[in-house]
Each structure stands twice: as structure tokens, then as C-alpha cells.
Amino acid sequence: MNSQADLTPPLPEGRWALFLDIDGTLLEHAAHPDSVSVSAELRQLLQTIERRLDGALAFITGRSIAAVDHLFNPLKLRIAGLYGLEHRLAPDGRIEVADEPADMAALADEIELELASKAVYVERKGPVLAIHTRAAPQLLARATELVEAALERLPKGYRVIAGNAGVELMPLEAAKGAAIRRFMQTGPFSGRRPVFLGDDTSDENGFETVNAAGGISIRVKPQGETTARFAIEDVASAIAWLEANFGGPAAPTVSRNLVAKSAKVLHSCCCRPGSWR
Numbered sequence: 387m388n389s390q391a392d393l394t395p396p397l398p399e400g401r402w403a404l405f406l407d408i409d410g411t412l413l414e415h416a417a418h419p420d421s422v423s424v425s426a427e428l429r430q431l432l433q434t435i436e437r438r439l440d441g442a443l444a445f446i447t448g449r450s451i452a453a454v455d456h457l458f459n460p461l462k463l464r465i466a467g468l469y470g471l472e473h474r475l476a477p478d479g480r481i482e483v484a485d486e487p488a489d490m491a492a493l494a495d496e497i498e499l500e501l502a503s504k505a506v507y508v509e510r511k512g513p514v515l516a517i518h519t520r521a522a523p524q525l526l527a528r529a530t531e532l533v534e535a536a537l538e539r540l541p542k543g544y545r546v547i548a549g550n551a552g553v554e555l556m557p558l559e560a561a562k563g564a565a566i567r568r569f570m571q572t573g574p575f576s577g578r579r580p581v582f583l584g585d586d587t588s589d590e591n592g593f594e595t596v597n598a599a600g601g602i603s604i605r606v607k608p609q610g611e612t613t614a615r616f617a618i619e620d621v622a623s624a625i626a627w628l629e630a631n632f633g634g635p636a637a638p639t640v641s642r643n644l645v646a647k648s649a650k651v652l653h654s655c656c657c658r659p660g661s662w663r
Contacts, residue, residue, distance in 0.1 A: 403442040403578040403601075404435060404632060405566055405592065408449060408457075410585035411606050414621050415551065417521035418507050419449070422457070428625065429461045435632045436463060441574035446470070446562045448554070448588060450511050451481050464574075468514050469556060469588060470565030475572055484512040493536050493555075501529060513557050520551035529553050549586050550609060562588065563595030570599070583624055584614075 409415055413422045436443040444464040445454060451467035451474055462477045471484040494515050498508045505522040506529065508515070517529040533546050533555045540555075547554045566582065569575045580601035582592050585608075593603035593614040605614035606624045618624050 401442075401578040402439065402632075403444075403570065403575040403580045404439060404628075405444055405446045405569070405580060405582040405596075407562075407582075407584035407586070407589055407592075408445055408447045408454065410550070411583050411621065411624055415520060417505075417518070419453070419509060419518070424458050429458060431625070431629055431633055432458075432461060432463065435628065438632060439574070442578055444569050444575075446565050446582070446584070446589075446592060448511070448514070448516065451483075464569065466562070466565035466569070468511055469560035469562055470568070471513060471557065471560050473565070473568065475569070484514075486510060486512045489540055490515055490555075493540070497529075497532050500532070501525060514560060515555045516552060517554070518552040523551065526551070526553065547588050549588065554588070562592035564591075566592055566595050583618075583628075590614075 406412060409419070409422070412428065413424065416422045432443070441464070444466065446466050447454060448469055449457075449467055451465055451472045454465060454467060455462060462474075464477060465474050466472065467474075468484055473482045474480070490513055491510070494508060494510045497515070497517065501517065502508050504525060506525055507518040507521075509518060515533070517533065519526040519529055530546070530548060530553045533553055536555060537544055537546065543558050544555055545558055547556065562582075562584070566580060570578075570580060580596045580599050581604070582589070582596045582601065583604045583606060584592055585606040589605065590613050593605065593612065596603045597613065597615060602616065603614040604616045604618055604624075604627075605612045606618050607620050608614065608617045618627060
């Protein structure tokens with residue numbers, strides 16, 4: 387195939403709704419979630435995209451809404467936090483918050499006693515418990531054992547999700563696909579085709595939902611199998627693709643490595659500004 391072939395996800399004439407994961411998609415991963423920062427340029431890009439899409443832009447993230455607001459301050463967007471257990475359907479709207487159950491709190495205390503002093507960060511996110519092992523990858527297996535064993539002690543309705551550098555325990559109803567479907571039934575999103583960018587196992591449910599709706603699913607720096615129909619090589623390329631396709635009529639043409647799932651190798655492709663309109 388010609389190395390200059392345009393393998394970007396096709397964005398023909400139509401109205402699009404954009405859903406974005408944050409960590410590993412818009413921001414590089416860090417050993418601790420609080421170690422990342424947001425540039426002024428990224429904030430400006432997201433503001434521009436929201437304006438161009440008439441508000442049809444939302445974060446779909448495992449972070450809590452409070453954590454995202456702090457990270458992106460002063461920017462506030464529509465958002466599903468904690469994998470859809472929290473919602474804010476309008477930038478200035480009410481936040482639907484998910485509290486931490488007592489049994490999850492007790493479990494977090496136990497796991498912290500064993501792992502927290504070993505460069506592992508145990509993140510308590512209400513009904514979601516995340517164990518980050520990026521700084522101690524040798525402890526991922528042990529962390530996974532602990533949360534899998536906890537399933538027998540917790541009430542029914544929890545599941546374990548293994549990620550690239552950690553593991554999470556969460557309610558079954560915590561699903562990015564369900565969060566996307568909910569947004570697609572509300573004002574700015576209704577009647578549009580969805581686009582979703584994510585980078586991890588927890589995003590696969592969102593990719594499936596977007597595929598079923600005839601949208602565009604893109605996994606950033608995929609590792610192993612994915613249901614996303616397209617892949618992009620890294621965070622910088624994902625941001626460049628967003629800028630080229632959604633960032634404004636004056637956005638520059640950029641060349642980034644995207645892969646259609648049917649392709650076996652990376653190809654350089656040209657993202658065509660304005661081609662989504």
C-alpha cells in the first residue's frame with residue numbers, strides 16, 4: 387500500500403459527537419495520577435472543538451469528575467466520570483456523584499496496608515478501587531490476585547478490569563459504553579455519529595458501543611487485540627489528529643501514523659482538515 391495513502395478514519399459529510407478518554411489518550415500516563423498536567427494549548431483545543439461541535443464533546447474517563455475539573459481548571463466540559471458512575475450532562479450542570487461503599491472502603495484499607503509502601507498507588511474512587519503499578523510492574527500480578535480474591539467477599543455486582551499498568555475493581559454498571567449511550571440521547575449529541583478515542587482495556591466497551599452505532603473507534607497505542615476499528619500510535623499523534631479534523635478550518639495538515647485494523651503495518655497518513663464537515 388502506498389505510504390501516503392489516507393488511512394485516517396473516514397469523516398464524511400455529517401454531524402459528529404466526540405468522546406474522549408483522558409489518561410493515555412490526551413495525557414501521557416504517569417506513575418501517580420496526580421503527576422500529570424494539562425497544557426494551555428490542550429485546553430484551548432478542547433474549547434475550540436466543543437464550540438465547533440456545538441457542545442457535542444464529552445470526557446469518558448475513569449477519573450472522578452472532581453479530579454478532572456481540578457486537572458483541567460478552569461475548563462469544564464460534559465463528562466462521565468468513574469466509567470459512567472458519575473455524570474455531568476452540561477458543563478454548568480449538576481454532578482451526579484457516586485459515594486464509596488463501606489465494604490469497598492474496608493477492602494481499600496487492607497490492600498493499602500500490603501502494597502501502598504511498595505511504590506504502588508491505591509486510588510480510592512468511590513465505588514471504584516484502582517491499584518496503579520506503573521512504578522512497580524513486578525507487583526501487578528499480586529495486585530490482581532488481591533482484587534480477584536476480594537470478589538468473593540463483596541456483594542454481587544462487581545468485576546475486575548486489568549489494565550496496561552494496574553488493575554481496577556468496579557461495579558458491573560460502570561461501563562464507558564453505557565455512558566456514551568446516555569450522552570447520545572441528550573441534546574447536543576442526539577442525531578450525531580459518535581467518535582471515541584481511548585487507550586486501555588476499560589475503553590473496549592466504549593469502542594463496541596460506537597461501532598454498533600456506525601461511528602469511529604480509535605485506540606491509542608494499542609497493546610494486543612482491540613475492538614477499535616482504527617489505531618493511532620501515541621498521545622501526540624492523537625492530539626494532532628483531533629486538531630486536524632476538529633480543531634478549526636485553519637488547522638494545518640499533519641502527517642501521523644494511523645492503522646486501520648485490517649492493515650498489518652503502520653502507514654503514514656494525511657489527516658485532512660475539515661474533511662469531517
